[in-house]
Amino acid sequence: MQKLTAVILDYASLKPATLDVSVMDSMDVNFVLHEHTSADEVVARIRDAHIVLTNKVQLTVDVLKQARQCRYVGVLATGTNNVDVKWCENNGITVKNVSNYGSAAVAQHALMLMLNLVTSFSAYHSDVRQGRWSESFQFCLSHHPVSLLEGKHAVLVGSGAIGMKVAKLLQGFGAKVTFAARQNADNDSRPDLDTLLPTADIVSLHCPLTPSTQQLMNARRLGLMKSSAFLINTARGELIEETALLAALKQKRLAGAGLDVLSAEPPPPDHPLIQTNLPNLLITPHSAWVANEARQTLFDTAMSHLNAFVKAD
Template sequence: MRGVFLDTLTMKLEELDASGLEQSLDQWDLYETTTPQQTAARIADADVVITNKVVLDRALIENAPNLKLICVCATGTNNIDLDAAAEKNIPVKNVTGYTGSSLAQHTIALLLALATRWHLYSEDVRKGEWSQSPIFCRLDHPVMELAGKKLGIIGYGDLGQKVAGLGEALGMEVLLAESFTGEQKAGRTPLPQLLAETDVISLHCPLTQETDKLVDSAFLDAMKPGAFLINTARGGLVDEAALAAALRSGHLGGAALDVLSVEPPPADHPLLAGDIPNLIITPHNAWISRESRQRLLDGVVENIRSWGKSG
């Protein structure tokens, strides 16, 4: 059995214990990156393909005669033509639950940065502004005390639950948005009420037809003036031009994003303009702790092993 891993650079395998992967099949071809033009040739003879973000569309799947299993080295499977795979009886296995502590930690770090502006004060110190201060401290950037504020969680799976718990530890009141599946659950808050009442909204829902550009102009206008928006879920949840406008207008108090709709973003991306106030962007690295990546790799290996046993 021959396996191909198309984008190992997303995992930095040299930092991980990859012995389980090496032992899971007879032969592995490991590629740091794979372009669309290279994909067909690389999977042509593969029995098992692992991909993180490399797209496997219908044409690629139909023209890989030996392909028996697709492992997505991530939770999302939107880069795979699931219908084409199902028609050829090729299982598509993803990994869930691996990012929990790492992503929740990053989400709260973004929240604390928005609330305390510590990154701005640190930069002021580097620029020598504290040394020139006429008093012992600096009060240039407004600080929000989070205790007693309301944190709105949209998407209450494992990640949303962890962030909610950390918010409560900071003394925040947590409100949970109603589900987009239509299933009514006790203790949930209708979205219009959540937008109007919460001081911070954190997105943890999947990107679906129902949630695509969920955060649009109407959503942002309905948010409490001065509130924060945090997105560590999927970039497509946010209408990025609308977010830029809401920040420039001062309606929002700030936003912190770990994901964008296009990654890596083009230089002319609407949120990379230098004139947008109170915006923090990190490069999709909320999940990248070594522990998180090891859990992910172990999950891929377990998917391969369980598939092998079932075959």
């Protein structure tokens, strides 16, 4: 019996040289590895594949229709918004993602962004590098604002594995944590986001991107937040109306923002949030998930899911 062919479209995103990937050698699958795949290369690469594995490469209906032998799509991530899951379900293609592999890593990253913002870490670090501490007339610098997480009210949007870990970390610092109700959920008794925003010192996003959460933090909701509040996003860039966020930061209607995701990834060089040089805007390059331990768990789980599918096929 001919082996099934599995195409990995963006293998380099896993940084495989730092992982143990030996399990692939023992599987009854012929793996075809592509470091990167551009949009105009996808169809040709999956046309004859039985299995398609993707991290962030888009698999739209038009693309999937060309993969006539495909029976399995493995998403090398938690979010499945880059795959037309409904079309796959209707056409006998199994879609399997990997949940919870990076919960600790992303929660740690979210807290890192919060701590950097409340302590003005970036500004003080810059001062030291530029010699301002050496030039000081006293033993310390204290001209940038610093506050505590203790006693702050953190509003979390999303109460999955990541949200729960962030809540635990914040509570360890003595912060009060409130989870907002899910968008458009009639059976959720928790307070809605609009009600919570005026009292929030920190708003941290940990929800999936869906039609109801697209640009969740828009100009209106940003306007409900205190000028001393911080916004954190380690989920999906499209959860925030970016032009509205930039305006709020420039006009000092928001104290700061920490983002690990943007609406376009990688962002174009002229992306407004990349171009600005605001000290209260911290941006990391979608790196919250890249801890070695998290990536190994992701890979191992994805291979386990695939092996189970192959053996059951």
